[in-house]
Amino acid sequence: MFTPAVVFNALELGCIYSLVALALFLSFRVLNIADLTTNGAFTLGCAVSATAAVAGHPFLGFFLAMAAGAAAGGITALLQTRMGVPSILAGIITDTGLYTVNLAVMGFSSNVSMLKTATAFTLLRDVMGEQSPYKLLLAGAVTLLACVLLIAFLGTRLGLSIRATGDNPDMVRASSINTAFTIMVGLCISNSLTALSGAVLAQYQRSADINLGNSMVVIGLASLIIGETILGTAHRSSIWLKAAAAVAGSVIYRFIIALALRAHVPAESLKLISAVIVALAIAAPALKAHYDFRRARAKAQAALEKAEGGRG
Amino acid sequence: MLYLKNVTKTFNPGTVNEKLALNNISLHLAPGDFATIVGSNGAGKSTLFNAITGDFIPDAGTVTLNGRDITLIPDYRRAKVIGRMFQDPLRGTAPGMTIEENLALAYLRASGHTSPLSRITARERAQFAERLAELGLGLEDRMKQPVGLLSGGQRQALTLLMATVVTPKLLLLDEHTAALDPATADKVLALTRRIVAEHKLTCLMITHNMHDALSFGNRTLMMDSGRIVLDVAGTEREKMTVDDLLDRFAESAGHALDNDRILLSREEG
Numbered sequence: 001m002f003t004p005a006v007v008f009n010a011l012e013l014g015c016i017y018s019l020v021a022l023a024l025f026l027s028f029r030v031l032n033i034a035d036l037t038t039n040g041a042f043t044l045g046c047a048v049s050a051t052a053a054v055a056g057h058p059f060l061g062f063f064l065a066m067a068a069g070a071a072a073g074g075i076t077a078l079l080q081t082r083m084g085v086p087s088i089l090a091g092i093i094t095d096t097g098l099y100t101v102n103l104a105v106m107g108f109s110s111n112v113s114m115l116k117t118a119t120a121f122t123l124l125r126d127v128m129g130e131q132s133p134y135k136l137l138l139a140g141a142v143t144l145l146a147c148v149l150l151i152a153f154l155g156t157r158l159g160l161s162i163r164a165t166g167d168n169p170d171m172v173r174a175s176s177i178n179t180a181f182t183i184m185v186g187l188c189i190s191n192s193l194t195a196l197s198g199a200v201l202a203q204y205q206r207s208a209d210i211n212l213g214n215s216m217v218v219i220g221l222a223s224l225i226i227g228e229t230i231l232g233t234a235h236r237s238s239i240w241l242k243a244a245a246a247v248a249g250s251v252i253y254r255f256i257i258a259l260a261l262r263a264h265v266p267a268e269s270l271k272l273i274s275a276v277i278v279a280l281a282i283a284a285p286a287l288k289a290h291y292d293f294r295r296a297r298a299k300a301q302a303a304l305e306k307a308e309g310g311r312g
Numbered sequence: 313m314l315y316l317k318n319v320t321k322t323f324n325p326g327t328v329n330e331k332l333a334l335n336n337i338s339l340h341l342a343p344g345d346f347a348t349i350v351g352s353n354g355a356g357k358s359t360l361f362n363a364i365t366g367d368f369i370p371d372a373g374t375v376t377l378n379g380r381d382i383t384l385i386p387d388y389r390r391a392k393v394i395g396r397m398f399q400d401p402l403r404g405t406a407p408g409m410t411i412e413e414n415l416a417l418a419y420l421r422a423s424g425h426t427s428p429l430s431r432i433t434a435r436e437r438a439q440f441a442e443r444l445a446e447l448g449l450g451l452e453d454r455m456k457q458p459v460g461l462l463s464g465g466q467r468q469a470l471t472l473l474m475a476t477v478v479t480p481k482l483l484l485l486d487e488h489t490a491a492l493d494p495a496t497a498d499k500v501l502a503l504t505r506r507i508v509a510e511h512k513l514t515c516l517m518i519t520h521n522m523h524d525a526l527s528f529g530n531r532t533l534m535m536d537s538g539r540i541v542l543d544v545a546g547t548e549r550e551k552m553t554v555d556d557l558l559d560r561f562a563e564s565a566g567h568a569l570d571n572d573r574i575l576l577s578r579e580e581g
Contacts, residue, residue, distance in 0.1 A: 157420035158428035160409070164417055167406035175391055175421060238456070 010258045014251030015139040019197035020220035021246035023190040031166040031186045036091030037076045040098030041069045041191040043213035045198025047105040050112040050208035058120040069195025073187035081180035110210040119203035162186045222278040223250035314341040319373035333359040335538035346515045346529030352571040355535040357518045395475030397488040404471030407460030418474035465496030485517040522554040536565040
């Protein structure tokens with residue numbers, strides 16, 4: 001069923017997309033904000049990284065993409081903290097504006113091809129050789145570094161303040177931490193991670209496309225929730241475990257997609273499959289609660305009937 | 313230490329809801345003073361705290377802390393030296409973060425760490441465990457657990473520790489045990505007494521319990537309609553009973569105290 005090539009491919013993509021899951025962990029779980037900037041920020045990362053690689057700076061492209069993503073997150077944060085735009089709408093507004101920005105970054109073309117361009121991946125291949133797992137090494141190293149830095153940051157004074165902002169805004173305001181500032185920093189970091197994911201993906205597949213970021217927020221959330229459900233971290237407090245769950249969920253999600261493709265599911269139907277996976281994953285806790293309640297009720301009813309039968 | 317001079321505040325001036333919340337209040341706390349405050353609902357007790365922490369700028373008068381005029385200093389800059397606790401145990405802690413992380417946040421915010429990227433050291437972590445052990449609630453073994461798992465009393469004890477983990481210049485307690493069951497409230501109050509004494513904190517405590525008002529600290533203030541109508545200390549206070557206090561209140565305020573909770577607490581003891 002799974003050839004080594006398929007396994008490596010799923011691991012590589014899982015690592016790359018796990019940065020989006022980490023970003024959503026920060027915005028959706030830590031800050032409690034559904035940040036729809038994600039789609040546009042992902043494409044922005046692709047566009048910036050591709051344009052930089054074509055210009056001969058593949059590694060610089062990663063950092064430029066992160067800076068661009070942070071700027072996009074900053075605009076969303078500004079809209080919702082300083083201008084009273086509801087958070088979901090703020091993300092949609094930025095996302096809409098980014099469509100034009102992304103086209104502009106790619107020279108008003110809807111795609112950029114890097115088939116003849118040196119990318120971070122081809123540079124590493126030239127050093128390590130064609131047979132080495134250079135793709136997985138690069139993707140894994142970027143993800144690991146991002147994970148470690150994010151976790152270290154969340155233990156600092158600013159990081160703890162950001163976590164408290166999503167956890168108990170009342171307390172944060174009472175202890176006079178500026179929530180507008182902590183939300184701003186949080187969204188800048190999460191969108192720079194999303195953009196980095198797009199940046200690595202563009203160079204990995206040697207092309208950037210204006211539609212690459214479509215439904216990225218749904219895919220990222222699905223990965224995050226799959227990871228949380230399987231590792232059971234929803235009610236744990238260890239930040240390490242939670243970050244690991246985001247990465248694991250992303251890899252598992254890619255294996256599910258690979259499995260679907262191997263089962264000769266037509267590629268056009270993948271969006272529908274993704275949507276079903278997401279809906280089921282997000283609905284899982286509610287469905288489980290409903291099922292548990294029905295089972296408990298049936299059990300109580302059986303006990304009651306037994307007691308009544310005994311009396312009669 | 314703390315000087316309030318002729319502080320006045322009117323809410324909603326010029327409307328039907330106009331309310332004179334603080335009426336020309338003057339108060340001086342010496343270093344190490346621990347004063348309790350009692351008064352009926354709407355007497356201005358919490359508003360007095362808000363004036364000290366900087367929730368609003370008074371219409372008239374000045375607030376001076378440690379020789380520095382802080383009347384116009386924004387609230388977030390005062391919060392570094394003023395610790396404050398509320399009635400609601402859910403208000404002072406972050407439930408999804410661990411005990412250790414909550415303490416770290418309180419510590420890093422108030423201590424000398426100026427960099428936003430500063431972290432707590434292993435030594436500071438050990439100090440947290442020591443301070444937690446002093447609470448006698450077994451929390452030192454649960455430092456990695458989320459605060460949301462703690463009971464209201466444990467959370468309030470933790471909030472007290474967070475407010476004093478870096479010794480504040482002034483501690484404001486706003487009926488911080490009113491939402492707890494009597495046994496837990498007694499525990500947190502005993503803890504309050506000990507921590508205030510140990511660190512020689514200057515402290516103001518709002519309470520609705522007349523016995524606590526007399527037995528805690530070295531001064532008792534009674535408030536009515538935005539004024540401090542009674543301020544007793546020393547031997548006069550030591551000899552005072554709850555009934556004396558109520559009589560004195562009626563004498564100074566011109567009417568009897570009308571707070572049910574306070575009058576009920578009189579029956580308890």
